[in-house]
Amino acid sequence: MKFKVNAIEFYEGINPALSVVPSRTTLPVLTNFILDVKKEGISAYATDLEVSVMVKTHGEVEEEGKIGLPAKSFGEIMKNIDGDVEFELLESHLYCRYPRGRVSFPVIMPEDYPEAIIPSKEGGxxxxxxxxxxxxxxxxxxxxxxxxxxxxxxxxxxxxxxxxxxxxxxxxxxxxxxxxxxxxxxxxxxxxxxxxxxxxxxxxxxxxxxxxxxxxxxxxxxxxxxxxxxxxxxxxxxxxxVIPWDNDKILRIEKEKLVNVIKRVSIFATPQAKGIEFSLTPETMVVKAQSEMGEAEEELEGEFDGTGIDVLFNYQMLLEIIRRIEDDRIEITLKEPASPTLIRG
The missing domain is CATH 3.10.150.10 (DNA Polymerase III, subunit A, domain 2)
Incomplete structure (x- = not known):
């Protein structure tokens, strides 16, 4: 095996495969990955027996070959080299030559590594x-x-x-x-x-x-x-x-305005419960929080349809959901204070 690559491009190409290699395992062979060097391209494969990753990259290949290499040390070296790197397999080591330096890695036979389980694209x-x-x-x-x-x-x-x-x-x-x-x-x-x-x-x-x-x-x-x-x-x-499609109380509001109100009011929520209260009627829509640090109350700019309701939310969980909605306006639908809430764009 003999080939040449740009270190940065090579590392970026194989890193997704290296990332699946377990740092701790009862099977030492899994700390390696497989490098398959062919004229038409270079591929790297790794698995932790649950997740398997195969990636393709490129280089100048003089002699083909297939070996197993220690993933952690190989990745660290590639990540910290600039410029071109030349590789050559001599007996039981892969030699890596780069400007002003040289390292070598012990290799394992690919037959000692778990077989690649990579489904084909056909039928998907x-x-x-x-x-x-x-x-x-x-x-x-x-x-x-x-x-x-x-x-x-x-x-x-x-x-x-x-x-x-x-x-x-x-x-x-x-x-x-x-x-x-x-x-x-x-x-x-x-x-x-x-x-x-x-x-x-x-x-x-x-x-x-x-x-x-x-x-x-x-x-x-x-x-x-x-x-x-x-x-x-x-x-x-x-x-x-369990999705409450029949909720009959609906709050319609601009997403960013709601996020900003929650961020301000939640400053005064208790650190343990992280609770804020929504008090909603067609006439007034208020968000409140109270703790030993003080209290806050702020009106919402939105529309509410339905009979009045007071409901508590964990503000961290609420923000985590709202921020993942792409729409500028969202709907929060409710039924009873203790029943499931539906939030959608």
Whole structure:
């Protein structure tokens, strides 16, 4: 094996694969990654046995080869070199020569590394990358942390396709995030995807990407990156049954004005409960907070339809939801003080 690359471009190309390598593992081989050097291109592959990433990059290849390398030290060296780097495999080490320096890395045989599990693009559905990334942004924040939930299904994001519509759902039992978009070519599915695999979508630079569900895994593919992960094999709760579509009290308001009011009033909320009160009638709409630090009360500029209601919100949770809505105006619909609230653009 012998090839030459620009260190910065090479590192940027392979880093998504390096990022999946576990820092701690009971299987030492997983601290490595596979480098496959061919005339037509260079690829890197890594896995933690849950998530797998394959990336493609380029370089000047003189001799082809395929080896395993220690991911952490290799990545640190590449990240801190400027200019071109020449690599050559001699016996059991890969030698790296760069201006004014040289390092070597021990290699492992690729046969000793877990086999790449990368689904093909055939049979999947295509979607605008930015569209899917935005859908993930609007939902994944609401997943439960693994140490705080009894049902593992709540740790993931539900991908539900029906009637040419992709729906993403996430919930931690206290809040539920839901978003839907029309797609073409997606077969009806209902699967739970671990959120860590979805983080790689924003690292892709493709206009469109392909999503495929196959043999208990999800594969997300662009031109130069494919990421795959095991699905969470549990049944997701009936999310449609808990969305309060029949709420009959509606607050309509400009998003930024509401955010600014919440930020001001919440200064006086108790640090533990983080509660602020909305007191809403068709005539007056007020947000209040009170604690040992003082109290605040501010009127809202908006419209309210329905009978009056006083309701408490955790202001941090409320802001986290509102900021993910792209529309300039939002609707907050309510029914009873203790019943679920629906917030939408």
């Amino acid at each position: 559905f295509e979607i605008e990358r930015l569209t899917l990334a935005a859908m993930v942004e609007k939902t994944a924040f609401a997943t439960a942390s693994s140490e705080r939930v009894a049902r593992r299904a709540m740790v993931g994001v539900l991908f539900h396709i029906e009637d040419d519509t992709l729906k993403l759902v996430a919930s931690d039992g206290t809040r539920l995030a839901f978003v839907s978009r029309k797609i073409e070519g997606g077969e009806p599915i209902k699967v739970i995807v671990p959120p860590q695999v979805l983080n790689f979508i924003k690292k892709m630079d493709d206009e469109k990407i392909t999503v495929k569900i196959e043999e208990g895994r999800i594969g997300i593919s662009g031109e130069n990156m494919t990421v795959s992960a095991r699905l969470i094999e549990e049944e997701y709760p009936d999310y449609e049954a």
